[in-house]
Amino acid sequence: MRMLIRAEGMKLQWSVILALIILDTLINSAMGAMQLQSLRDFFPPSWTTLYIHSVNLHSMFFFPLYSGIVASLLCLYEHRDGGWKITMSMPIPRSRIFYAKYIVLIGILALVQLVFLLGYVATGFLVDAPGEIPWKTLLYSVIGGWIGVFPLAALQLIVSIRVRSFGASLAMSLGYVVPNIVLTGFHSAIGAWLPFTIPYYVMMPQAAIYAPRVEPYSLWSIVLLTGIVYLLFGKRFIEKRDWL
Template sequence: MDALTAELIKLKRSLAWPIVIGLPVVLVLAGAATQLADGTTPEDGWDTVWLQSVGFYGLFPLAVGIAVLGSLVWRVEHRGSNWNALMSSPASSLRIVVAKAAVIAGLTALMQIILYLSVLAIGKLAFSLEGMPDSQHLSITALLVVATVPAAVLQSGLSMLMRSFAVPIAVALLASGFSTAALMVAGNAALVSPYGLATRTALLGTGSFVDEGTITGGDVAAILIAAALGTVVLVLCTTAVLEHRDTRV
């Protein structure tokens, strides 16, 4: 808990905040841009706003967003001799890995919440849609919070290993593309990829790409199991790497 509190202090004045707020807002605006320009309203109301915002967001911007957050959170450790100070503290490697991943996963969760609120805002304020989005959308948002944890752990591990800010982001972009292709070919088997898991969850109920439009209990169970297993395996692997890794000379 102390390691996590320490990580939260590091978020003060961090560039992570503009990403957490800006990325979902921009994507929701981009999704609605055509209708806003034409002065039309979305054909299927809330479902259309959701599909054009969250559907696209789940394809690759979500993975890129998590990767940027990972690079930002680890960047400060690669500066000066902060790495030496971090590794010379009595905090165990597991605590360090869990705290960093929790911060990235937490910021990602905030991003999902802001995405939902942005969909709500654009539907109400720009398109004057009636009522509220389907409760299913809120459930998918909650599921997305859980389903993006393995990607957050993996990106945290990559940014821990690489001093480069951009390379982990490029990895996320490529892996996200491959994972979407794998989802189309292999279905839920591609949930072993944290990026595939995030994309599959974001597309739930949209009927686009890899989704058939109806959400089954099997789909949700597969997502939850993949998220839990992926998180545990990736945390353990990242901890083992950190524990045995030498600092740079």
């Protein structure tokens, strides 16, 4: 399994992935800093306010979108010149190939969250945000958002394996994410069944005026259930499909 994970990592276009991660951090940190100043009459400046401004677009748009982009990049090599036939002919269980890609995917998404957090902290010191850093909120939001994206990562990996065209796979990822503007307005007990909304439900602090209505027990139950379902479906899909 370790060799498969290493092989998946070697096939990735790391320059593209790192550029996307840095772009996400720069955009959201800049937006947080600008809104901290421009909206100071409505939202008193603080570390928490800065985080609310910074995490809004990250959790609603960039983070779930990057899940789809990285999943597509993980399957790009196999979609070229009959790569799936070669991969599936190896003397290893097909399910391990799926799980190796999935582990690499969620590992990269963990890196996205870490860099976003570092960018937020650096921005807070640069703008001299008042008060104390809300570490408890940050750790729950960043780690919880990463765990909350697990079902979406599994679903988008299945789609990326199924769809040969990178452009089509990317368009589908965009199609999932754009409706978040509306769908995240529903209560989490309803909206969380759509996995691309979960990062926003988890990461947006409830202290925010425009925070979604979240019931933690039902939210995490949905995350667990859908995560298991998508992983099992992905395992069955890759095992049963005729790759020849």
